Amino acid sequence: MRKSYLLNVISGIAFILAGCVRSAPESPEWMPGSAVTYPTAIISSGMTSIPSFQFPPTRLPGSPILTPTPDNPRTMPTQRSGPEQYTVQPGDTLSDIARQYLISLDSLMQANGLIDSNTLYAGQILVIPQPSPQETGTTFKIIPDSELVYGPMSITFDLGGYIQKYAGYLSYYREDVDGNNLNGAQIINLVSQNYSVNPRLLLAVLEYRSGWLTNPQPAENTLDYPLGLQDNWHNGLYRQLTWAADTLNRGYYLWKIDGLPNAVMTDGLLVPLAPTINPGTAAVQFLFANLDNYTNWRADVSPEGFFPLYNNLFGYPFDLAIEPLVPGNLIQPEMTLPFEKEQVWAFTGGPHGGWDSGSAWAAIDFAPPGEAQGCVISNAWVTAVADGMIVRAENGAVIQDLDGDGFEQTGWSVLYMHIDSNDRITAGTYLETGERIGHPSCEGGVSNGTHVHLARRFNGEWIAADGSVPFILDGWISSGAGVEYDGFLTRNNQIVEAYDGNNPINQIQR
Template sequence: MQSDFFKVAIHNTGLFFIIVIILHFAPIFRNNKFFPVDLIKKFFFRSTMIKGCLFIFLCFLSSGCLPEKRTSQVQPLDLIHPIASLTSAALTEHPWTATAEWKPSVTPQPTQIQLTPLPTHPQFKRERIPTLRAEDASHVVAEGDTITIIAANYQVSKNAIIEKNQIKNPDLIAVGQELVIPAQIPDFQDPGNEILPEKGILFGPSANDFNISAFLAEHPQSYLTNYIEPEPTPNPEAKKSEQQPSFKARNGAEILYQTAIQNSIDPRILIALMEFQTHSISEKKPNGNQKKSVIAHLGSYYEPLARQLAWAADTLNEGYYNWKDKKTNLWILNDDTLVAVNPKVNASTAALQYLFSKIFGAEDWLYAISKNGFSLTYQQLFGKTSDEFLSDPEFETSPKLDFPFAAGEIWSFTSGPHVGWTDGTPWSAIDFAPPDAVGCNMSQYWITASAPGIIVYSQNGLVIEDLDGDGNMGTGWILVYLHVESRDRIEINTQVDRGARIGHPSCEGGIANGSHVHLARRYNGEWIPINQDYPMILSGWEVFSTGSHYDGYLEKDGTLIEAWYFKTEASEISY
């Protein structure tokens, strides 16, 4: 840089002296009419200031003092050829070289967030069922509030709020508007009849042994036995590339089993509901009590069998886990009748009471929960219910778990604790995205087993691993891996060691915006929430919820990694 400066200085100085010499010998050319020296001397040497300006001008004119015009070293982007060719070229120059032994060049240092104190598990479970509110309450409408949401939070009927506040249009409430919430005054109390044992709705030990196909063979004329899933109507506005290339129809048994496995609900409960509601097991078609639906008429969208069973399973789960967390003190029936819950009923009985409250008014609800209602239908189909011994999990028995990806790889912690399957299940799952995830692309990375066990289910994007090795997903600890791509997915009945390959992360098996793996736990058929009683610890990192759905942290030795919805350095994790 210094040598260039001196070259410029010498160049400019030399040029200046040449001009001075020419002007010095100007008298020689005085008689030359073509060289008006006097005029030049008058103009250029009139004052000292002009001489200085001349020197500066000559310096810039020679370009030695001006910044040198730079030539860009960046190659222009080729916008003529397709983007695919650009991607291909990039991959050729920088090919993907990850293998099973791949290690990052530098182990990531998780972003440390200073929180005082370190995170604690929020308490979702109450110590006791809340007492009924005997007086009116006040609520200020916040952004996102609806009458339905407000009514659910205060456990009162929507119509009670509408009438109390003389709301003409319940769809038009304003942020900041103050509403009077009526007191919880029940019309009567639940009589407390036990419908099922404590954990009777769950996919427990005997549910695993129940053979759906054998049962339906005994009912050859039933609607469920002969049901074939109809092909969905194509969306005329959708592009061809957005439509599914093929449709494989499922029969009734396949839909029932898949729903039971996914939600961890005993299939016999769903069968009994179909028979009790519409005789769909003993007859060739639903009897019309719920129009074209087999369990509950919820509109044309919910008429297909798969949606009916999914709604019933999710509603049962919601009633079951809300009761276990002591969040419910009142049933609001379909006709706005308020029923005070009986604190002595068990969780499975409460789950069925909750489901029937969504369908029936007072008279029909009381019949459904009576000994001559659903309970009798179940016994006629499957015999008297047995109170299976199903203990609650103990943390000491929880197996040691690792992250569901290979050691040394850098994945992203994209979701903190959230629902295990659908909204009715507790916050029992977390998500991780692979390094090469871009939308729902085909990832080259592998989901790996977090613990040794045996694969007891592997289809429809879902892999279930039984950790006690008995092959019964209704007993002991199991791990749920969701969004596992069909390509290279592990087969059922495969014994796996810790770190064994399960399959590739994807969007298969449920709603997803990008390829990832969803990891959750069950014990004796029950979804296990991530909380203080049953913490989830992966490779020494403990999972914490912030109390907001999908938000949470990983914590180890005071270092925190926060979950981000998208991939970012702040959410990267390795072990």
């Protein structure tokens, strides 16, 4: 019964190209020769089943391109009219505080007479300077939301074949990633899957910043830092792309909750973002703000900047739009708590990032029974929260597709993270609700103790655990407390509070 319900929900959603309102400017970057028709170089040779959605309709060759409809204006927080004070909390960094207040690190240090960004202690009082914004950013839309996420349209993209076609530096690049020697396509695919960011977007950003796709001998200064983010931690393609994917996610999900009124350039200048752009465009603008000064940023996000390169590589991006990507009436399918009946687990993490810190607060955490702390071996079992096919099981991550088409990019999917490789379920296995997935552990990602990290996506978009579609697990409803990892599960008059460890306030059972 549950399986039929899920398939009906997904198949009943019609994805169509959004309406358009006016002709686009008649300039070369707006005028590809023909409509996007998904040529052989784009269609993935690995497609073995039919996705549970409709591809966007294509334009007829030579038909006009219309500009995307502006979004309804977003109501952003009012700009601060004067300086504020902030009391440093344990674990704070100056970079985190500057990012929280959407100001530059340099302006924060200057306002407080600081020379070393590491000179910080709990209880210290900092002056948060008043922002000094520039002219509002452009209203030009760069990409639709569906080109930001690792969603339905990424299924059609043969990443490896596309890279080899251009025979650039990326086609023979290799790098060691966590003990595995990966080629360029494998690195981009790994980042795309983990962060749920479209591989086309990552590839286009890489080409725009370094020419790695088309140039077999790119500039010397791009070889260690191909995106131009130069610091000791982000050397090499993998770390450059993980930073880019996390930054794109941060811009995207903050914009969706009206939490990104400004972007701060590398020269410290602050620009209010136009309230009618879409989240995908806001994410791209935010990424380039973290890479360029004000003058270069204006060029990057203009119709003559990053957009024509994307358009030339993949066709007019709004021809690939799936809108709405997430329907306004979205309802989570029936789910249970991710462990076996009669066992008491600990609710150890309220809403927090689905993957890294930039994505929506899509995840919650549960730790198995036992008093032992840290990364210990557990014999407890993580179980399936719903019926569905396991489509990936590697590096501590298990992905379950709930709509039956075998693609994690369409409909609902569930991430179970930190699943021990011993006794772990294999990809290609269909599980019913409550069947065993594997043992909780610290494997994969970052973890300070044995637990399972549970997160949801719909059409590739992380679904916030503290948003309008919270987790509902055996009737327990998730909510947040405004601070990452803080939160609650509520059922009727019962409340369980997230706590990092074993405590009477966080005990829960099926």
